[in-house]
Amino acid sequence: MTDVPPFAQAPRHVRTVAYPHVLVLIDYRTGHVQCLLPKAAAHWQEAARSGRLTTMPPPLAAHLIRTGALSPTREPTPWGAPLPAPTPPASWGGAEHPAGLTRVVGPFSATAAAALATTWSITRVGRRKHAMNRLIKALEASSSATCRPASSTEASEAVLAVRRTAWHAPMRTACLEESAAATFLLATRRLSVVWCHGIAADPVRLHAWVQTVDGDLVAEPPSTRAYTPALTIGARHQHRL
Structure with a gap:
């Protein structure tokens, strides 16, 4: 069994966004992004409410600590819930974006x-x-x-x-x-x-x-x-x- 500390919290520079099918974690100190599928996301949410890692599978807890998504603490320190995000519409693999060169003149063109x-x-x-x-x-x-x-x-x-x-x-x-x-x-x-x-x-x-x-x-x-x-x-x- 992997040894993990009993308590942890998410650092302030780690932001989370919750979709119905995935929880996305962004570390804004390193730019590292990782995704947790629903079962792992549920463990994250439970730990967030209590500040305890005892209910999280040890391999998952060890991975989150190793990647900096969680930091060990000496006592239970609950952290904030993820930002909720709506269910995304089907993208069919693409989206339309305008493109092309535009002649730009104005106060910012030189700088x-x-x-x-x-x-x-x-x-x-x-x-x-x-x-x-x-x-x-x-x-x-x-x-x-x-x-x-x-x-x-x-x-x-x-x-x-x-x-x-x-x-x-x-x-x-x-x-x-x-x-x-x-x-x-x-x-x-x-x-x-x-x-x-x-x-x-x-x-x-x-x-x-x-x-x-x-x-x-x-x-x-x-x-x-x-x-x-x-x-x-x-x-x-x-x-x-």
């Missing part, structure tokens, strides 16, 4: 490259396993220095400027880098948006995007609403780790 370079530096300079944590800390810092919410037009101009610049960049630019760079770009003008990182299911997938402080999607297709935000940074939606 988008610098925002992208900043994002790449944050994620690539230092230990790779801590890249997500460094990016989140940088996003929190930039958000704290803003003075007013960006309008929908300002936010859209920033996102599109980053997107246009990324087409010609030599480095990987996916939704994580794009959304972070747009947030940094707006922060140079003391403008705030809400940076979001979320999960969708069937299949389980991650996405990062930007929205206004009023909750409007910025340069995103309506299908982004299928993602349940696990972490948001910015304005009054700030959820610090």
Whole structure:
């Protein structure tokens, strides 16, 4: 039998989202993602209510501790329930997204490259396993220095400027880098948006995007609403780790 401590808790940097068929765990210090099927998810939920690992199968408890999803404690310390997520509609393996090059001119076109370079530096300079944590800390810092919410037009101009610049960049630019760079770009003008990182299911997938402080999607297709935000940074939606 695997030896495990009797008590544990989920660290604050581990966020969970519960779908009817899977529980998704994201470690925002390492970026590690793992999924628990219904039986294992039920054990997680029971342990969350009591702070005790005595009812969890020892191999599962040992795995969760080894991967950092749980941390041993000296006494029972219950932790919060996962974020609930709706049953996902059938995706049939694909979704429609607008694509294509757009000519972007505006106040952010000249500085988008610098925002992208900043994002790449944050994620690539230092230990790779801590890249997500460094990016989140940088996003929190930039958000704290803003003075007013960006309008929908300002936010859209920033996102599109980053997107246009990324087409010609030599480095990987996916939704994580794009959304972070747009947030940094707006922060140079003391403008705030809400940076979001979320999960969708069937299949389980991650996405990062930007929205206004009023909750409007910025340069995103309506299908982004299928993602349940696990972490948001910015304005009054700030959820610090």
